[in-house]
Amino acid sequence: MEKYEDLVVKIIQLNGDLYDAGIQQSHEQLVSDHIAQQELLLALTASCNAQHAQTILQHVCPNLLQEIKGLAFGLQQPLDTIVQMYSGYNMSFPEMGCTSLVHDGQYVRNYDFSPSLYDARLVFSKPLEGYASVGFSQQIIGRLDGMNEKGLVVGLHFVNNEWQGEGFLASTIVRILLEQCGNIEEAVAQLHRLPHRYCYNFSMTDSSGKVVVVEATPTEQVIDSNQPCICTNHFESQQLKRKNRASINNSIQRKRFIRDNVNDTCTTKSLYHLFNNGDSPLFVKQYNEYFGTLHTVIYSPTNLEVVVGIGQNCEPFTFSLQQFIEGNFILPTTIQGKILQTI
Structure with missing residues (x-):
């Protein structure tokens, strides 16, 4: 018989100066986790030139550098140590999976990884400079997926770590896009300017209803604006197919399942359960192989609502980014669900 364990996700609220936000996170959330993960994070970031990473961040997104300084x-x-551990620059990272769909203006997504390297933090942020946003964090400052106050939604999809360059993990890039870009056009332009560490897909939509998948490598990007917007963990363009992993069967099967099971009659509720159902092909359970579904999320750019499920078969939680921005929303401190027990 399968055994399950609780997965608890913290709800984090950050307002104002990001240096202060870094200090707040270090005091309230991170001290024990930082100590426990420090040896692993330093090993994964051994090739990071912290001084060079700071120079790039100061140029492309000084807000993130201020948050890192607050963390330090x-x-x-030492600042160099925290930049090395949390900036995502030239970091090694295990393979992961993700599935997303944009349907009727809503962005639906499952994030698949291991709970051992999952921040388990849903962050609402309203900085003094840059757009307010909500999203799941990774490496504290990064975002796995998220939506900003302009309705731009961005999520990452790992493709391959064998083709690599000097640059940032996709989670740092997603954070930069959410903080700086108000629509898809701005986000695509910014993507071209940022240095990429590995091969990723970036799936996006915005309040206009536009959709796009950017297939990104350290040296080139290909834009696909075809609909329906379904994104998993492989490149489809002729230009970049050669940079896929040797086996992409699971990624292809998840994409095909969505094509075969989503139609115009699907509602927000039915889409949520299609992704969050523990028996769905979109919900995977190989947690010990860094490939288990940790959260299901629906971002709605037109009304800035967020529907979240943690683990499988979770009764969804609904939040309003707009009400957070206006200061009219009392957020819980945690939300939780269940995942298959890991060894």
């Missing part, structure tokens, strides 16, 4: 102060660690 709060954790009482």
